[in-house]
Amino acid sequence: MNAYLSAHRASILWFAAMAHRLSGIGLAAFLPLHFLALGLALRGEAALEGFLRWSDMGVVKLAESGLVFLLVVHLLGGLRLLLVENFSWRSGQSKLAAGAAALAGLVAFLFLIRVL
Amino acid sequence: MAGTAHREPARPDLAVSIWRGDAGGAYADYRVPQRANQTVLDIVTFVQREIDPGLSYRFSCRVGMCGSCAMTVNGRPRWTCRTHVSKVAKNGRLTIGPLANLPVIKDLATDMAPFFQKWQAAKGVFSPSKTRHDAIEPIKPSSPERVAADAGVECINCGVCYAACDTVAWNADYLGPAALNRAWTLVNDVRDTGGKERLRAVSAAGGCHACHTHQSCQQHCPATLNPTASIAGLKRATVQAWLKGEIEP
Ligand code: SF4
């Protein structure tokens, strides 16, 4: 019965809540890959070397900077929620959330420039 | 000006779609003449009086006091008696449906029972510490507790925030912004004795900790309340009570 209700979602803070969830899921999904890389280091130099060469590819670097974005946006979004839930109310939450997303984008972009 | 009949400039009719039937119903289309200073409630009333007397909807005060006229207007929950058509119509079109997140009885009338049941479940009822025979307790309006209670106390129970909240849509047990906002005003009411029981009720599953801090409730509340801030207050109060061992996790 929700088909006619949708315009209420067009808000920065609604997207902030969704971005926080999705970035959390994204980071959780990445963890196994992270452990795989660490595991390869245990198996020996050759295996790790192969993995590191694979991670040298442009598209993988792009994915990595996406990961950096998820990490920073999740971290800053989490800090904003801690602020809301543990201290007295502050207005301007939309600006804080937009700032967090912009900062995460900037950090991810700088990361990409450095690794490329 | 003497002798000049006041005539409104001719405007094209509004194209209005109104939900008809229960949850399995559909939108029906109407053409409604535009007038100056027309509200969305005026539109619905015109359709019922001039086109189809079978249309069901609710209103009472028409001045934003009673909270009974809330509907979904062009995708957003709104109080229709205080919503001007000129502000919300898009290219001369209006789509008016029942409030979301509540069972539809018929047309624009929803069953508000779940909304008020949750109000009860959140212990939104004042538990007095005095009887009518006691002297009236002086309360300082500037005390921090009273300031916090006052910030949320003007709720008109319209259900707009409840309809705008996706956590209500996704979690049938969620008490919702209005009930939790009410609980927060009572937590801050020094005359009330239901404190611990209330904190227990609002920290259970479906309580304040289920809130995602979207602030959709705040953005849509016609009384400009901030249920998100009230819920954040409940989150703090319940965690503090838990740390002190006053309530169980
Ligand atoms: S802030 Fe909480 S109560 Fe308000 S819309 Fe979001 S989930 Fe619902």
Ligand code: SF4
């Ligand atoms: S908090 Fe605001 S939107 Fe929600 S029921 Fe009360 S007046 Fe309506």
Ligand code: FES
């Ligand atoms: S009719 Fe009373 S608030 Fe709209």
